[in-house]
Amino acid sequence: MKKIFLTLALGIATITFAQQSGMEKPGKMDPEQRKAEMQKRQQEHLDKMSKDLNLSSEQVKKVKALQDKQISEMQANMEKNKEARKAKMTEMQKKREAHDAEMKKILTPEQYQKWDADRKAKMEKRKEMMKDRAGKDGFGKRKMMNKPAEAPVAP
Template sequence: MKKLILSIALVGFGSLAMAQQAPTPEQREAKRAEMQQKMQQREKDHLDKMQKDLNLSKDQVAKVQALHDKKRAERKAEFDKNKDMRMAKMKEMKDKRAQMDNEMKSILNPEQYKKWEADRNAKMEQRKMAMKDRKKGDRPHHKPMKPAVEPTK
């Protein structure tokens, strides 16, 4: 019985370790290129739908496309401008976390610290999974709204 439980645990941990492997730079680059292609296709479909729904001329389509390109460039410039601030904020958060870790290490005994750290990591993993689910759209973000006024019968 012990061997069975041990073998199941080893298989579980092995599969968990395999699932945590980080993608290679080539895989990341391929995924990025795929996402860009999807975004371009989505934008093209949106523009085609606008052209059809609003009965736009070729000139109007070109102007709308130019406006979209201009707004995309502005968003990218804003993103790049704020990059340093985001990096500084991340460093500050990491420093605070390291300080808390050191303080907890001084308060707890080694066994308690290990348990506390394992619990914290488990909660962090749950939050990551919840964020992934939210990005995928697997669960609704909110409940449907109730009408402000009940219809009269």
């Protein structure tokens, strides 16, 4: 009986600790926390590489410089893409407003009001579906990509 109780308690404790993650959701961190977390991960990765590959101090410096260069290029690309995304969003918003104006001309006020309410309800439903799809950790599809591949079943 003691063994069963101990096993059950250990199992519950394991599940409880597995549920707690050391890192907050990326969207919930402030920029300083996010930057510190990224630097910490970069350093951990560099230390692991250094240990696994038995890198010299000169090689570690070169790898770190290469990582820093890659990060700065990624950030520059993100900024460039940010402007393009804003422009595209503005264009889409103008098209939506033009479409709404055309619909307003075609439909009666009551029909337009009903159509608009239906559209907004569908939008809310879509938002909820996207939240559910992303999962509780906020990572979306990336969460699924990190799963280990299943072993093929022998016929």
